[in-house]
Amino acid sequence: MAERGWLENWVNGIVQPLYEVAPWIVHLVPILWILILIVGSVLILIWAERKVSADIQSRVGPLHHGPYGLFQSIWDALKLLTKEDTIPKQADRLVFCVAPYIVFLPAILAYVVIPVGNGLIAADLNVGLWYLVAVGSIAVLGIIVAGWASNNKWSLLGGMRAAAQLITYEIPMFLSVVVIIMMAGTLSLDQIVRSQSGGSWSLAPPDAPFLNWNCFTLPGMIAAVLYLVAALAEVNRQPFDLPESESELVSGFNTEYSGMRFGIFFVAEFSNTALVSGIAATLFFGGWSSPIVSEGEGFWRIFGDGVLWYFVKITILIYCMMWVKWTLPRVRIDQMLQIAWKGLIPLALINIAIAVAHVAWVGA
Amino acid sequence: MTGHPYLQLLIMTVGGILFVAAAMIVSWLLRPNRPSEVKASTYECGEEPVGSAWFQFPAQFYLIALLFVVFEVEAAFLIPWALKLGDFLHHAAAEGVGSPWFVVVEMAIFLAILILGWVYALRKGALEWITE
Amino acid sequence: METLVFFGLAVPILVLAVVVVTTPHILRAVVSLFLALVGVAGLFFLMRAPILGVMQLMIYAGGVVVLFAFAVMLVRRVTGEFVRQQTGLAGPALVVGLLFFVVLMGIGSGYLAGLEDEAAAAGSVHPVSRDLAERLVLTDVPEEIDPVEDFSPVMIRDYVIPFEIASILLLVAMIGAVLVGHPLEQKHPGGEIEPEEPAEEGEGA
Numbered sequence: 001m002a003e004r005g006w007l008e009n010w011v012n013g014i015v016q017p018l019y020e021v022a023p024w025i026v027h028l029v030p031i032l033w034i035l036i037l038i039v040g041s042v043l044i045l046i047w048a049e050r051k052v053s054a055d056i057q058s059r060v061g062p063l064h065h066g067p068y069g070l071f072q073s074i075w076d077a078l079k080l081l082t083k084e085d086t087i088p089k090q091a092d093r094l095v096f097c098v099a100p101y102i103v104f105l106p107a108i109l110a111y112v113v114i115p116v117g118n119g120l121i122a123a124d125l126n127v128g129l130w131y132l133v134a135v136g137s138i139a140v141l142g143i144i145v146a147g148w149a150s151n152n153k154w155s156l157l158g159g160m161r162a163a164a165q166l167i168t169y170e171i172p173m174f175l176s177v178v179v180i181i182m183m184a185g186t187l188s189l190d191q192i193v194r195s196q197s198g199g200s201w202s203l204a205p206p207d208a209p210f211l212n213w214n215c216f217t218l219p220g221m222i223a224a225v226l227y228l229v230a231a232l233a234e235v236n237r238q239p240f241d242l243p244e245s246e247s248e249l250v251s252g253f254n255t256e257y258s259g260m261r262f263g264i265f266f267v268a269e270f271s272n273t274a275l276v277s278g279i280a281a282t283l284f285f286g287g288w289s290s291p292i293v294s295e296g297e298g299f300w301r302i303f304g305d306g307v308l309w310y311f312v313k314i315t316i317l318i319y320c321m322m323w324v325k326w327t328l329p330r331v332r333i334d335q336m337l338q339i340a341w342k343g344l345i346p347l348a349l350i351n352i353a354i355a356v357a358h359v360a361w362v363g364a
Numbered sequence: 365m366t367g368h369p370y371l372q373l374l375i376m377t378v379g380g381i382l383f384v385a386a387a388m389i390v391s392w393l394l395r396p397n398r399p400s401e402v403k404a405s406t407y408e409c410g411e412e413p414v415g416s417a418w419f420q421f422p423a424q425f426y427l428i429a430l431l432f433v434v435f436e437v438e439a440a441f442l443i444p445w446a447l448k449l450g451d452f453l454h455h456a457a458a459e460g461v462g463s464p465w466f467v468v469v470e471m472a473i474f475l476a477i478l479i480l481g482w483v484y485a486l487r488k489g490a491l492e493w494i495t496e
Numbered sequence: 497m498e499t500l501v502f503f504g505l506a507v508p509i510l511v512l513a514v515v516v517v518t519t520p521h522i523l524r525a526v527v528s529l530f531l532a533l534v535g536v537a538g539l540f541f542l543m544r545a546p547i548l549g550v551m552q553l554m555i556y557a558g559g560v561v562v563l564f565a566f567a568v569m570l571v572r573r574v575t576g577e578f579v580r581q582q583t584g585l586a587g588p589a590l591v592v593g594l595l596f597f598v599v600l601m602g603i604g605s606g607y608l609a610g611l612e613d614e615a616a617a618a619g620s621v622h623p624v625s626r627d628l629a630e631r632l633v634l635t636d637v638p639e640e641i642d643p644v645e646d647f648s649p650v651m652i653r654d655y656v657i658p659f660e661i662a663s664i665l666l667l668v669a670m671i672g673a674v675l676v677g678h679p680l681e682q683k684h685p686g687g688e689i690e691p692e693e694p695a696e697e698g699e700g701a
Binding site: 368370373374377421423425426427428429430431432433434436437438439440441444445447448452460467470474475476478480481482484485486488490 | 498501538541542544546548549551554555558559560561562563566567569570645647648649652656659660662663664667668669670671672673674676701
């Protein structure tokens with residue numbers, strides 16, 4: 001119990017007096033852990049991206065910094081921090097500097113309503129899911145103006161492509177989210193997770209709580225597929241990486257950015273990858289609820305509902321996204337539009353009809 | 365104020381801005397600054413840039429954005445309906461509508477009119493990417 | 497504190513709105529418009545009107561501004577160059593703007609007076625202050641009202657006809673979009689597309 005004694009000392013000695021002087025300090029706790037979550041997940045994802053791509057291409061990947069090259073991303077971050085920052089003289093300097101803020105803010109604002117664990121949610125807003133899709137749609141402008149302000153042909157082309165792609169794939173994303181709202185009857189993400197951990201009416205056997213997940217209903221399954229395809233496009237990953245296709249547009253909208261300004265775009269992009277996986281896990285795969293046991297005993301307790309399962313689920317989803325990325329070729333812009341307008345959107349509308357039938361028969 | 369339901373949004377916005385600003389300031393303290401004419405020129409794989417990048421774009425992008433706004437407004441109408449669909453279907457009387465199917469038919473008409481527009485765009489070939 | 501946040505949002509919104517109509521950089525005008533619209537969404541959240549807030553974010557900040565940006569890109573003359581925004585009609589525009597403001601304030605204060613009468617009739621549940629900022633911000637919303645839950649029945653049950661008419665409006669917008677934006681519809685020789693939709697840009701600028 002030495003550990004507990006240390007924790008108690010710490011709480012009694014530092015946290016408690018601080019809280020008495022300034023009780024508003026509790027409101028700063030969510031932003032602290034969300035920033036830690038974002039920075040931590042970005043550092044791990046950069047390393048994982050390299051390792052997974054190396055594995056798929058039969059290479060070794062980063063090796064030299066730390067065990068299995070684990071500290072590689074830290075060196076990358078330090079490199080970006082200490083690199084010279086250049087702004088092209090043709091660019092609109094003011095807008096050029098504002099754009100990273102516009103791209104980064106939605107990435108952090110969206111985390112407000114994501115339940116990472118049981119009760120681990122910054123604010124369980126009554127418009128939660130709606131707010132989430134609304135916030136997700138405002139990063140588009142940051143990308144357009146980043147490309148536009150650079151006054152570089154690659155940047156502008158990349159920015160415009162990114163904008164066209166993001167707004168096109170937001171529609172199937174909204175429509176698949178609507179299906180979840182219909183089935184759950186709430187916009188609060190916390191309640192959406194709880195609705196998937198079974199109830200008195202649940203048909204699933206007690207030792208297989210995962211059968212309650214939304215992805216094991218017909219409309220939920222279709223919505224999950226739609227959401228995941230749209231999510232690939234939303235985070236500009238292959239096969240939908242034409243906004244930043246290296247072989248033709250150098251780096252897309254952020255070609256002219258260097259140093260930490262580029263770093264912010266990088267952080268936003270990887271953080272969005274973790275975010276869409278988190279949203280998918282929350283909406284379709286039960287969020288932080290455990291697939292095996294909800295209240296285990298002894299050894300099984302650690303596999304009960306909680307933070308662990310959120311991270312297990314997003315790890316699997318992110319691995320699948322990377323797997324897709326290194327497997328499929330890039331789509332062309334006309335194919336990108338066809339997939340959305342002629343494939344995903346009609347399917348999403350049909351899925352809404354299926355969901356009406358589901359809600360009518362199975363019950364809300 | 366501390367009881368305001370959307371307080372966290374304010375904190376996150378301010379915190380996010382401060383985070384990016386802090387990263388910029390740390391980087392500004394650490395990084396070298398040796399500007400030169402060549403570094404400040406527009407990157408075009410080593411070529412001298414010809415003209416400005418601010419050129420005219422195909423109208424197709426505008427069409428995509430217009431269709432997007434239409435469908436986004438549609439989604440905004442769908443969400444409140446979806447939220448109460450279960451209540452309306454199973455407790456129609458308590459919600460003050462005669463038949464539970466009232467809300468379903470209502471949304472079916474709403475969507476049918478929009479799908480008509482989608483079919484029109486499809487038939488006109490507006491959903492294709494036209495290259496000249 | 498809420499009043500402080502209110503002015504912390506309202507003052508930048510007004511400044512940005514002035515920048516939108518005065519800056520000669522069309523790119524800066526687009527960014528200012530975007531930031532002003534996001535600020536207005538913040539005001540809605542401050543007033544505990546979350547549905548208006550998310551609609552503002554989703555449709556205006558996420559949709560309409562992107563549309564404006566694309567519309568600007570269509571016209572070679574204004575993209576990235578300096579544009580003259582003043583047309584010599586500043587005087588009449590000011591008069592029309594002031595008139596619109598007066599009309600809005602009239603409707604708004606009439607509505608607030610109605611609310612006050614209602615409150616007085618019901619035994620003064622929440623007296624509305626005279627101070628404008630307090631009127632807008634500090635009015636207590638009774639706890640039992642959930643703006644999200646209560647919105648849907650009103651939309652679906654009480655306003656069926658406007659709801660269906662909205663879809664016809666959207667249909668018209670879609671057909672218009674196809675007619676205006678479709679490359680094959682516009683027989684443009686030599687890649688020259690004539691600047692179109694002046695009304696759309698007028699709204700943006």
